[in-house]
Amino acid sequence: CADVHFFQIQNKYTPLMVSRAAEAFFRYVVYPTKIVFSDYSCIHITDHTYAFLALVTRVFNKKCIITVHNRIEDITSEKMLRKHEEHMLIPWLSKALFKFSISQLHHADILICVSQSILKSLQNHGIPKNKLTIIHMPISDIFFTKLTKREKVYVERKIIQKHGTFYILHVGNNDSAHKNVEYIFSCIKMLNDRK
Numbered sequence: 010c011a012d013v014h015f016f017q018i019q020n021k022y023t024p025l026m027v028s029r030a031a032e033a034f035f036r037y038v039v040y041p042t043k044i045v046f047s048d049y050s051c052i053h054i055t056d057h058t059y060a061f062l063a064l065v066t067r068v069f070n071k072k073c074i075i076t077v078h079n080r081i082e083d084i085t086s087e088k089m090l091r092k093h094e095e096h097m098l099i100p101w102l103s104k105a106l107f108k109f110s111i112s113q114l115h116h117a118d119i120l121i122c123v124s125q126s127i128l129k130s131l132q133n134h135g136i137p138k139n140k141l142t143i144i145h146m147p148i149s150d151i152f153f154t155k156l157t158k159r160e161k162v163y164v165e166r167k168i169i170q171k172h173g174t175f176y177i178l179h180v181g182n183n184d185s186a187h188k189n190v191e192y193i194f195s196c197i198k199m200l201n202d203r204k
Contacts, residue, residue, distance in 0.1 A: 063116035
Protein backbone atom coordinates (compact mmCIF):
# COMPACT_ATOMS: atom_id res chain seq x y z
CA CYS A 10 0.00 0.00 0.00
CA ALA A 11 1.41 3.41 -0.98
CA ASP A 12 1.92 6.15 1.57
CA VAL A 13 -0.89 8.69 1.76
CA HIS A 14 0.08 12.37 1.96
CA PHE A 15 -2.36 15.07 3.02
CA PHE A 16 -2.09 18.83 2.85
CA GLN A 17 -4.52 21.66 3.37
CA ILE A 18 -4.74 25.33 4.27
CA GLN A 19 -6.47 26.60 7.39
CA ASN A 20 -6.60 30.38 7.39
CA LYS A 21 -9.87 31.14 9.14
CA TYR A 22 -8.15 32.84 12.07
CA THR A 23 -6.20 35.34 9.98
CA PRO A 24 -7.53 38.82 9.10
CA LEU A 25 -10.02 38.78 6.21
CA MET A 26 -7.86 40.29 3.46
CA VAL A 27 -4.85 38.21 4.52
CA SER A 28 -7.07 35.15 4.59
CA ARG A 29 -8.39 35.80 1.07
CA ALA A 30 -4.93 36.48 -0.32
CA ALA A 31 -3.48 33.40 1.41
CA GLU A 32 -6.29 31.21 0.11
CA ALA A 33 -5.74 32.50 -3.45
CA PHE A 34 -1.98 31.96 -3.14
CA PHE A 35 -2.41 28.38 -1.95
CA ARG A 36 -5.15 27.66 -4.48
CA TYR A 37 -3.32 28.90 -7.58
CA VAL A 38 0.37 28.59 -6.65
CA VAL A 39 1.09 26.18 -3.78
CA TYR A 40 -1.36 23.36 -4.61
CA PRO A 41 -0.53 23.17 -8.35
CA THR A 42 3.19 23.29 -7.50
CA LYS A 43 2.80 20.46 -4.96
CA ILE A 44 1.01 18.35 -7.57
CA VAL A 45 3.57 19.03 -10.29
CA PHE A 46 6.67 18.37 -8.19
CA SER A 47 5.31 15.61 -5.94
CA ASP A 48 5.75 11.92 -6.49
CA TYR A 49 2.05 11.36 -5.71
CA SER A 50 0.47 9.08 -8.30
CA CYS A 51 -3.09 9.86 -7.22
CA ILE A 52 -4.54 13.16 -6.01
CA HIS A 53 -7.86 13.32 -4.11
CA ILE A 54 -9.39 16.79 -4.29
CA THR A 55 -11.90 16.90 -1.44
CA ASP A 56 -13.43 20.25 -2.42
CA HIS A 57 -14.98 20.57 -5.89
CA THR A 58 -14.15 24.29 -6.02
CA TYR A 59 -10.54 23.19 -6.62
CA ALA A 60 -11.55 21.12 -9.67
CA PHE A 61 -9.14 23.02 -11.93
CA LEU A 62 -6.39 21.00 -10.26
CA ALA A 63 -7.71 18.00 -12.22
CA LEU A 64 -6.35 19.69 -15.34
CA VAL A 65 -2.93 19.86 -13.66
CA THR A 66 -3.09 16.17 -12.75
CA ARG A 67 -4.07 15.28 -16.33
CA VAL A 68 -1.16 17.24 -17.83
CA PHE A 69 1.29 15.57 -15.44
CA ASN A 70 -0.18 12.08 -15.87
CA LYS A 71 -1.48 11.58 -12.34
CA LYS A 72 -4.78 9.99 -11.32
CA CYS A 73 -7.36 12.35 -9.88
CA ILE A 74 -10.40 11.86 -7.66
CA ILE A 75 -12.72 14.76 -6.80
CA THR A 76 -15.46 14.77 -4.18
CA VAL A 77 -18.41 16.87 -5.33
CA HIS A 78 -20.64 18.24 -2.56
CA ASN A 79 -23.18 20.32 -4.51
CA ARG A 80 -25.17 20.24 -7.74
CA ILE A 81 -23.43 22.14 -10.55
CA GLU A 82 -26.46 24.24 -11.47
CA ASP A 83 -26.77 25.41 -7.85
CA ILE A 84 -23.18 26.45 -7.21
CA THR A 85 -22.74 28.18 -10.57
CA SER A 86 -26.03 30.10 -10.41
CA GLU A 87 -25.79 33.90 -10.39
CA LYS A 88 -27.75 34.00 -7.14
CA MET A 89 -25.20 31.79 -5.39
CA LEU A 90 -22.20 33.60 -6.87
CA ARG A 91 -23.61 37.00 -5.81
CA LYS A 92 -24.14 35.66 -2.29
CA HIS A 93 -20.43 34.83 -1.98
CA GLU A 94 -19.08 38.06 -3.53
CA GLU A 95 -18.24 39.52 -0.12
CA HIS A 96 -15.79 36.65 0.46
CA MET A 97 -14.00 37.19 -2.87
CA LEU A 98 -10.76 39.13 -3.24
CA ILE A 99 -11.63 40.36 -6.76
CA PRO A 100 -15.28 39.34 -7.38
CA TRP A 101 -15.41 39.38 -11.20
CA LEU A 102 -12.13 37.45 -11.46
CA SER A 103 -13.02 35.03 -8.66
CA LYS A 104 -16.36 34.20 -10.31
CA ALA A 105 -14.72 33.63 -13.70
CA LEU A 106 -12.04 31.40 -12.16
CA PHE A 107 -14.66 29.50 -10.16
CA LYS A 108 -16.74 28.77 -13.26
CA PHE A 109 -13.60 27.70 -15.10
CA SER A 110 -12.63 25.44 -12.20
CA ILE A 111 -16.00 23.71 -12.14
CA SER A 112 -15.81 23.21 -15.91
CA GLN A 113 -12.67 21.12 -15.38
CA LEU A 114 -14.44 18.36 -13.43
CA HIS A 115 -14.42 16.16 -16.53
CA HIS A 116 -10.62 15.81 -16.26
CA ALA A 117 -10.97 13.76 -13.07
CA ASP A 118 -10.70 9.99 -13.29
CA ILE A 119 -13.37 9.48 -10.63
CA LEU A 120 -15.95 11.87 -9.20
CA ILE A 121 -17.35 10.99 -5.79
CA CYS A 122 -20.90 12.29 -5.40
CA VAL A 123 -22.36 12.67 -1.93
CA SER A 124 -25.92 12.13 -3.22
CA GLN A 125 -27.94 10.74 -6.12
CA SER A 126 -29.03 14.29 -6.97
CA ILE A 127 -25.42 15.37 -7.46
CA LEU A 128 -24.72 12.32 -9.62
CA LYS A 129 -27.67 13.23 -11.88
CA SER A 130 -26.49 16.84 -12.03
CA LEU A 131 -23.04 15.76 -13.19
CA GLN A 132 -24.57 13.45 -15.80
CA ASN A 133 -26.70 16.34 -17.05
CA HIS A 134 -23.47 18.32 -17.47
CA GLY A 135 -21.92 15.67 -19.68
CA ILE A 136 -19.90 13.63 -17.19
CA PRO A 137 -20.07 9.93 -18.17
CA LYS A 138 -21.65 7.60 -15.64
CA ASN A 139 -18.58 5.33 -15.51
CA LYS A 140 -16.65 8.21 -13.84
CA LEU A 141 -19.28 8.68 -11.13
CA THR A 142 -19.75 6.92 -7.82
CA ILE A 143 -21.87 7.76 -4.78
CA ILE A 144 -20.42 7.80 -1.27
CA HIS A 145 -22.85 9.40 1.16
CA MET A 146 -21.62 11.74 3.86
CA PRO A 147 -21.26 10.19 7.31
CA ILE A 148 -23.74 10.99 10.07
CA SER A 149 -22.33 12.98 12.96
CA ASP A 150 -22.17 11.33 16.37
CA ILE A 151 -24.24 14.23 17.70
CA PHE A 152 -27.35 12.55 16.30
CA PHE A 153 -26.72 9.53 18.52
CA THR A 154 -25.99 11.46 21.72
CA LYS A 155 -28.61 10.89 24.40
CA LEU A 156 -30.22 13.93 25.98
CA THR A 157 -29.31 14.66 29.57
CA LYS A 158 -32.17 14.37 32.09
CA ARG A 159 -32.37 18.16 32.24
CA GLU A 160 -32.55 18.46 28.42
CA LYS A 161 -35.20 15.73 28.27
CA VAL A 162 -37.38 17.46 30.87
CA TYR A 163 -36.98 20.77 29.01
CA VAL A 164 -38.00 19.22 25.70
CA GLU A 165 -40.99 17.37 27.18
CA ARG A 166 -42.35 20.22 29.32
CA LYS A 167 -41.36 23.39 27.52
CA ILE A 168 -41.45 22.37 23.88
CA ILE A 169 -43.54 19.28 23.10
CA GLN A 170 -46.42 20.13 25.45
CA LYS A 171 -46.91 23.69 24.16
CA HIS A 172 -50.23 23.48 22.34
CA GLY A 173 -50.66 25.43 19.13
CA THR A 174 -46.95 25.62 18.49
CA PHE A 175 -45.60 24.38 15.20
CA TYR A 176 -41.99 23.23 14.84
CA ILE A 177 -39.77 22.62 11.85
CA LEU A 178 -36.67 20.48 12.25
CA HIS A 179 -33.98 21.52 9.79
CA VAL A 180 -30.86 19.36 9.88
CA GLY A 181 -27.85 21.13 8.40
CA ASN A 182 -26.76 24.71 7.96
CA ASN A 183 -29.02 27.44 6.66
CA ASP A 184 -26.43 29.88 5.34
CA SER A 185 -26.52 28.64 1.75
CA ALA A 186 -28.91 30.27 -0.71
CA HIS A 187 -29.49 27.06 -2.66
CA LYS A 188 -30.90 25.28 0.41
CA ASN A 189 -34.06 27.43 0.07
CA VAL A 190 -34.73 27.33 3.81
CA GLU A 191 -36.44 30.73 3.75
CA TYR A 192 -39.01 29.44 1.25
CA ILE A 193 -40.24 26.87 3.77
CA PHE A 194 -41.51 29.72 5.93
CA SER A 195 -43.10 31.48 2.95
CA CYS A 196 -44.91 28.27 2.00
CA ILE A 197 -46.12 27.68 5.55
CA LYS A 198 -47.48 31.24 5.69
CA MET A 199 -49.27 30.75 2.36
CA LEU A 200 -50.79 27.46 3.54
CA ASN A 201 -51.82 29.03 6.85
CA ASP A 202 -53.46 31.98 5.05
CA ARG A 203 -55.60 29.55 3.01
CA LYS A 204 -57.28 28.13 6.15
